[in-house]
Amino acid sequence: MALSLKVNGKTVAPEVDPTTPLLYVLRDSLGLKGPRFGCGLGQCGACTVLLDGQATRSCQVPVGTIQGHAVTTLEGLGTPESPHPLQQAFIDAQAAQCGYCSNGMIMTAKAFLDKNPHPSEAQVRQALAGNLCRCGTHMRIMKAVLGAASGQGASA
Amino acid sequence: MSDPQVTRRQLLAGAGMAAGGLVVGFALGRVLNGAAPPATVAGAATPAASAAATGSATAAATAIPAVVATGTPPASQIDAWLSIGRDGGVTVYSGKVELGTGIETALSQVVAEELDLAVGRVAMIMGDTTETPNQGYTAGSLTLQSTVPILRNAAAATRQILMGLASSYLGVPAAQLTLKDGVVTGGGKQVGYGQLVGGGGLYQEIPAHVPVKDYHTYTVVGTPVPRVDIPGKMTGTFTYMQDVKVAGMLHGRVVRPAGVGATLKTIDPTSVGSLPGLVKVVRLGNFVGVVAQEEWQAIQAAQTLQVTWNLVHALPAEADLYKDLTSEKTVDKVEVNDGDVDAALKAAAKTLSATYTWPYQAHASIGPSCAIADVGKKAATVWSSTQGVYPLRDALAGLIGLPPDGVRVIYVEGAGCYGHNGFDDVAADAALLSQAVGKPVRVQWMRGDEFIWEPKGPAMQHQLRGAVSASGAVAAWDFQSWTPTHSTRPSGMPGNLLAGQLIVPPAPPAKNGFVGGDRNAPVNYTFSPRRVTIHWLPSSPLRPSALRSLGGAANTFANESFMDELAAAAGADPIAFRLRHLHDARAAAVIQAVAKLAGWQSRPSPAPGKPGQGRGIAFTRYENTLAYVATVAEVAVDTSTGAIRLLHVYVAHDCGQVVNPDGLRNQIEGNAIQSASRAVKEQVTFNRDQVTSVDWATYPILTFLEVPQVDVVLLDHPDQPVWGAGEIATEPTAAAIANAVFDATGARVRSVPLTADRVKAAL
Numbered sequence: 001m002a003l004s005l006k007v008n009g010k011t012v013a014p015e016v017d018p019t020t021p022l023l024y025v026l027r028d029s030l031g032l033k034g035p036r037f038g039c040g041l042g043q044c045g046a047c048t049v050l051l052d053g054q055a056t057r058s059c060q061v062p063v064g065t066i067q068g069h070a071v072t073t074l075e076g077l078g079t080p081e082s083p084h085p086l087q088q089a090f091i092d093a094q095a096a097q098c099g100y101c102s103n104g105m106i107m108t109a110k111a112f113l114d115k116n117p118h119p120s121e122a123q124v125r126q127a128l129a130g131n132l133c134r135c136g137t138h139m140r141i142m143k144a145v146l147g148a149a150s151g152q153g154a155s156a
Numbered sequence: 157m158s159d160p161q162v163t164r165r166q167l168l169a170g171a172g173m174a175a176g177g178l179v180v181g182f183a184l185g186r187v188l189n190g191a192a193p194p195a196t197v198a199g200a201a202t203p204a205a206s207a208a209a210t211g212s213a214t215a216a217a218t219a220i221p222a223v224v225a226t227g228t229p230p231a232s233q234i235d236a237w238l239s240i241g242r243d244g245g246v247t248v249y250s251g252k253v254e255l256g257t258g259i260e261t262a263l264s265q266v267v268a269e270e271l272d273l274a275v276g277r278v279a280m281i282m283g284d285t286t287e288t289p290n291q292g293y294t295a296g297s298l299t300l301q302s303t304v305p306i307l308r309n310a311a312a313a314t315r316q317i318l319m320g321l322a323s324s325y326l327g328v329p330a331a332q333l334t335l336k337d338g339v340v341t342g343g344g345k346q347v348g349y350g351q352l353v354g355g356g357g358l359y360q361e362i363p364a365h366v367p368v369k370d371y372h373t374y375t376v377v378g379t380p381v382p383r384v385d386i387p388g389k390m391t392g393t394f395t396y397m398q399d400v401k402v403a404g405m406l407h408g409r410v411v412r413p414a415g416v417g418a419t420l421k422t423i424d425p426t427s428v429g430s431l432p433g434l435v436k437v438v439r440l441g442n443f444v445g446v447v448a449q450e451e452w453q454a455i456q457a458a459q460t461l462q463v464t465w466n467l468v469h470a471l472p473a474e475a476d477l478y479k480d481l482t483s484e485k486t487v488d489k490v491e492v493n494d495g496d497v498d499a500a501l502k503a504a505a506k507t508l509s510a511t512y513t514w515p516y517q518a519h520a521s522i523g524p525s526c527a528i529a530d531v532g533k534k535a536a537t538v539w540s541s542t543q544g545v546y547p548l549r550d551a552l553a554g555l556i557g558l559p560p561d562g563v564r565v566i567y568v569e570g571a572g573c574y575g576h577n578g579f580d581d582v583a584a585d586a587a588l589l590s591q592a593v594g595k596p597v598r599v600q601w602m603r604g605d606e607f608i609w610e611p612k613g614p615a616m617q618h619q620l621r622g623a624v625s626a627s628g629a630v631a632a633w634d635f636q637s638w639t640p641t642h643s644t645r646p647s648g649m650p651g652n653l654l655a656g657q658l659i660v661p662p663a664p665p666a667k668n669g670f671v672g673g674d675r676n677a678p679v680n681y682t683f684s685p686r687r688v689t690i691h692w693l694p695s696s697p698l699r700p701s702a703l704r705s706l707g708g709a710a711n712t713f714a715n716e717s718f719m720d721e722l723a724a725a726a727g728a729d730p731i732a733f734r735l736r737h738l739h740d741a742r743a744a745a746v747i748q749a750v751a752k753l754a755g756w757q758s759r760p761s762p763a764p765g766k767p768g769q770g771r772g773i774a775f776t777r778y779e780n781t782l783a784y785v786a787t788v789a790e791v792a793v794d795t796s797t798g799a800i801r802l803l804h805v806y807v808a809h810d811c812g813q814v815v816n817p818d819g820l821r822n823q824i825e826g827n828a829i830q831s832a833s834r835a836v837k838e839q840v841t842f843n844r845d846q847v848t849s850v851d852w853a854t855y856p857i858l859t860f861l862e863v864p865q866v867d868v869v870l871l872d873h874p875d876q877p878v879w880g881a882g883e884i885a886t887e888p889t890a891a892a893i894a895n896a897v898f899d900a901t902g903a904r905v906r907s908v909p910l911t912a913d914r915v916k917a918a919l
Contacts, residue, residue, distance in 0.1 A: 017432070027399075033399045037398065037523070043852040044522060046522055075392040077391070078391055090390045091386055098255070098571050099256065100396065100523040100570075100572065129861045132852060132857060134521060134572055138860055139866055140825070
């Protein structure tokens with residue numbers, strides 16, 4: 001069955017079983033690489049996208065339930081040539097090692113900063129508490145998010 | 157050339173080299189490439205170059221091989237390691253791979269430095285059995301240590317070649333030439349690297365002694381060059397293994413046994429017969445898998461397939477784990493024995509004895525392992541995040557019945573692995589499924605597959621005894637550990653792959669011997685008498701393999717906790733006590749540096765009044781001969797619950813010459829946080845059949861609410877060799893935290909993880 005979604009501003013109509021989690025539609029049908037499979041259980045945050053602006057675990061959302069809604073992925077924020085200020089802050093802070101969790105960190109932080117543009121460090125920790133990083137890059141991720149919030153970027 | 161693996165880069169017979177050295181070789185390379193060599197152009201202007209070109213043409217007539225073989229050049233040649241393209245860009249061929257630790261950038265810096273190129277002009281091909289040298293595994297913090305000298309020499313030799321060629325081409329003595337940004341300049345003229353050797357063969361041997369740059373002149377090495385992979389990773393354009401797509405690719409999932417050692421009792425393929433997209437149910441002995449058109453279809457088929465298993469209860473009761481370790485028959489090895497330890501213990505005024513335990517721990521990669529295999533009747537290609545493309549290639553070849561040179565393994569970076577997790581096994585899964593359906597198959601493990609089936613960092617136990625003299629010095633030291641091997645890597649043997657163990661008959665496992673459990677078992681302190689005994693366990697209930705720092709983490713936890721116990725028994729400040737027993741200026745320097753960074757106040761532990769907040773130190777030297785690290789942890793302990801709050805971790809680090817200080821800091825910070833997580837939270841649980849740590853709820857790691865602040869000080873020695881830094885900062889953290897808990901409360905916790913229950917019980 002054909003579904004209609006708006007992904008990164010474009011209307012798409014993937015031919016998939018409507019029970020398929022959004023994550024697989026984004027990755028396999030639409031070829032996006034930002035949202036990542038980490039657990040399939042909604043525990044780690046690697047698959048996070050913005051669904052109508054809300055940070056959402058795409059592994060937990062059957063695609064048939066979000067007909068007509070707007071999905072933004074990491075690719076929808078910016079590009080290597082023209083990164084979003086938050087992506088730039090992560091680059092400036094060198095806030096990654098393997099980078100597999102970065103999608104979830106950036107997308108969660110994006111939704112958070114949209115509502116809380118001037119957070120404290122404690123608020124950033126709380127906002128990212130459900131996103132796991134195994135490489136131990138937490139300090140740099142917080143620096144990046146706080147740097148983006150201050151509007152000045154973070155320096156490595 | 158008699159070596160069957162001659163050259164992928166249109167290189168030529170050894171006769172060419174014998175005939176005339178660099179310029180001839182270069183010209184021959186150009187002839188083979190079918191491009192007009194710039195030396196010929198230069199020949200019109202300069203007699204020197206003209207003569208060289210003539211000589212080369214003569215040699216070419218006899219030296220062009222009839223067939224140019226493919227394969228990697230001998231590792232003794234420059235072109236095994238790097239080539240220069242027509243555009244002047246350098247390609248580096250590295251058998252070591254980027255695991256998310258930043259080595260791609262660091263190795264690029266080393267090459268860029270010697271060749272006076274921008275880092276962005278250096279591209280890396282990492283881990284491809286048809287392209288890169290066989291450097292074994294990317295492991296043991298060895299990448300920079302082993303590869304920097306090779307690449308530095310190869311690049312420096314290339315620099316000499318470029319100078320020689322440019323001298324001929326420009327008609328300017330080499331001493332008057334300068335290299336900058338890929339251009340050689342001299343006598344008011346210039347020529348690009350690409351013009352000189354672009355696309356040609358740097359097939360010369362790397363000389364044993366080649367002049368390299370004086371570190372005082374470095375402009376790239378030692379600077380915080382931003383990592384080349386991070387912009388792509390932050391914007392969704394980077395291709396991880398999990399993102400690779402191959403034309404015609406199907407999706408597979410493996411249905412794992414319900415328990416360790418379980419055998420297949422029944423399988424009902426009709427249970428998935430009506431599922432859309434199903435291509436095949438594959439059964440090879442106890443190896444069961446499904447292949448489907450789409451990934452989600454494969455996941456559903458694997459979940460739906462009706463399978464029953466004969467359980468054999470292969471695992472011990474979890475509560476008996478350490479009893480089982482120490483009651484097993486072991487292979488004992490005495491690593492150090494430099495005096496009569498037993499007599500010294502008997503004679504000493506004050507003796508201590510302590511038992512420490514370390515649990516099974518998981519690599520717990522954020523991204524479950526993934527691979528794609530395309531297995532044909534005569535050849536196979538496998539895309540994998542393996543740490544060793546060659547050892548995996550040989551193991552896969554045995555599994556699927558192809559000769560090793562019929563299998564190409566191409567490394568693609570995956571999620572951070574921190575050692576031997578499921579990536580080799582998933583490649584075997586993909587290979588068997590691909591062979592069964594005759595099409596390329598992608599397999600990604602589910603979260604539970606990874607936690608249950610990845611090899612584990614093994615459980616260990618230690619028994620330490622020691623004594624302090626009346627003057628407060630260590631008077632005896634007796635270390636015993638119980639450990640299995642810490643490596644069951646593929647080693648070319650299909651039986652070391654999970655799938656190889658499940659097929660019938662199972663493939664024989666490799667005998668990897670006893671590896672890694674003895675790492676940092678001896679301490680670097682100078683007291684005596686000392687005895688260090690390793691009781692090697694011939695088997696392990698859960699499959700053991702390399703997890704960051706191997707036995708070094710548990711051994712350093714035991715050693716550095718016990719040093720703290722002896723310091724307390726001597727009534728000494730823990731840092732002063734360590735320094736008293738160290739006679740190595742660089743060791744003392746890291747301890748003094750971390751003490752300064754942490755604002756350490758000299759006094760014995762525990763802190764007066766046991767205020768519930770404290771600090772602890774631990775020190776180690778990687779493999780006793782390499783990088784030095786000292787860590788101070790500050791903790792707060794809730795004495796009503798025993799819960800530890802990690803306040804701050806300070807690390808002082810000396811790994812010789814620093815290539816990229818920011819990349820190094822990133823590694824050290826990551827080691828500190830990951831090892832803190834292992835120290836206070838992580839333990840693989842199991843029942844009599846199976847691992848019961850199956851997800852992030854049952855194997856929790858530190859979250860943003862729990863991670864400590866980490867501060868790092870680097871002790872750079874630009875005049876010294878580069879030592880690896882991939883895992884050393886993992887070793888001291890657990891002891892530093894346990895020592896801080898003791899300082900805060902007077903309670904000694906000797907088992908990792910330092911859970912609230914354990915701390916409370918010790919209070």
